[in-house]
Every structure is written in structure tokens, then in C-alpha cells.
Amino acid sequence: RKEVEQDPGPFNVPEGATVAFNCTYSNSASQSFFWYRQDCRKEPKLLMSVYSSGNEDGRFTAQLNRASQYISLLIRDSKLSDSATYLCVVNMWGSSASKIIFGSGTRLSIRP
Amino acid sequence: SAVISQKPSRDICQRGTSLTIQCQVDSQVTMMFWYRQQPGQSLTLIATANQGSEATYESGFVIDKFPISRPNLTFSTLTVSNMSPEDSSIYLCSVEPRGSYNEQFFGPGTRLTVL
Numbered sequence: 001r002k003e004v005e006q007d008p009g010p011f012n013v014p015e016g017a018t019v020a021f022n023c024t025y026s027n028s029a030s031q032s033f034f035w036y037r038q039d040c041r042k043e044p045k046l047l048m049s050v051y052s053s054g055n056e057d058g059r060f061t062a063q064l065n066r067a068s069q070y071i072s073l074l075i076r077d078s079k080l081s082d083s084a085t086y087l088c089v090v091n092m093w094g095s096s097a098s099k100i101i102f103g104s105g106t107r108l109s110i111r112p
Numbered sequence: 113s114a115v116i117s118q119k120p121s122r123d124i125c126q127r128g129t130s131l132t133i134q135c136q137v138d139s140q141v142t143m144m145f146w147y148r149q150q151p152g153q154s155l156t157l158i159a160t161a162n163q164g165s166e167a168t169y170e171s172g173f174v175i176d177k178f179p180i181s182r183p184n185l186t187f188s189t190l191t192v193s194n195m196s197p198e199d200s201s202i203y204l205c206s207v208e209p210r211g212s213y214n215e216q217f218f219g220p221g222t223r224l225t226v227l
Contacts, residue, residue, distance in 0.1 A: 034215065043218040044204075087155075100157065
């Protein structure tokens, strides 16, 4: 089982739609969680951190479910500019140090 | 956040040669990281480069192939040694600024093609 697994995508949705991505992680001792977005041929950029109580930033809502070991990202009223690859990132604690693990990414394409 | 630059932005190299990639950040940071992203894939951590100590390499990556320098708190280099076509990839550095909680910020990447 991969340490961080994401919906494979691609998701192709119309502008204005609501879309949700899930991500599961294998290490229950994971400490911190993030969503990054990566545009084609660009570096990943931090979209939002994911807090235990869940958090919202405009049209974006992130949730964490520690019991089931998954995080989610909800995008409401999607825009054409939301088209990108969304990376789930988990900071896992190993035997001696923490390690950042990137998911394989979910491609999102918003159509007019 | 932090402003990070990388040089070169891209290069085409012959097999058997080496390339050194530079990463410069606009503020002092303790944690710097080097990643590889192969075409169509996600990021794989190569090593963590902390100032004042040896770099820590992930499984599958060795110092002889990817030597790293970290001379100060704003700069690091990654060398890809004795390159083969399989090393063709995007190489990215990232930093974890002081005060952030595991949040990483990435440089623009170096696109390497090995012929």
C-alpha cells in the first residue's frame, strides 16, 4: 500500500461545479497535512494546510479525518483557473525523523 | 513564505557528465530539500540538506551520485553526477521557512535532459 494515495483522476467538470478529492495515508502517527497545486510545467505551490478541525479558504474547504486516515479537498464554484494537478502531502513520523510524502496527484480540468 | 531561485532553469547534457544545480533563498532557513519529479509523476525526495551537517539521503539515492553542499543558511547545491538518460527529470529545491509548521515552498525547478 502506498504511503499516500489519491484519487487518480482526471476530473473533468464544468465551470461552476463543486468537486471533491480524497487522499488516504497509511501512517497513523502522521502529524501535518497539506494540499498543494501544481500547474503544468510549474513548481508545486502550497494551497492550504489541513487542520484537525477542518478549514476553509474562500471556495476551498479541507477536512481531516484521523480515525479513517484521510483528508479531503472541496472546491466550490470552480473556475477555469482551478485547472491544475492537486497534490496531497503528509508529514509522517518515522523511527527518527519526520518525512514529507507527496501523493501522486489528481488532475482537475475545468471546462467552460 | 520565501522567494527561491534556481539555476540553471534548464539544461541539456551529455551522458557521463555532471551538472550542479544551485538553489538560493531570500531568507535564512534551516531546512532545505531536494526533490526529483520525473515526467508525469509526483515528487520524490532525494535528500534533506541542513546547514552544518551532512545531507540525509532517502532510500535509493546516494551521495556519490547526488552530492549536496549547504555552505550557509540561504544556499545549497545539488550535483547530478555521471548522468544517464534516466536522470532526465525536473529537480526542485524547497525550503521550510522558520516559523512555518512543515510548510514547504518550492523553487521553480531545473529541467534536465540527458542525451
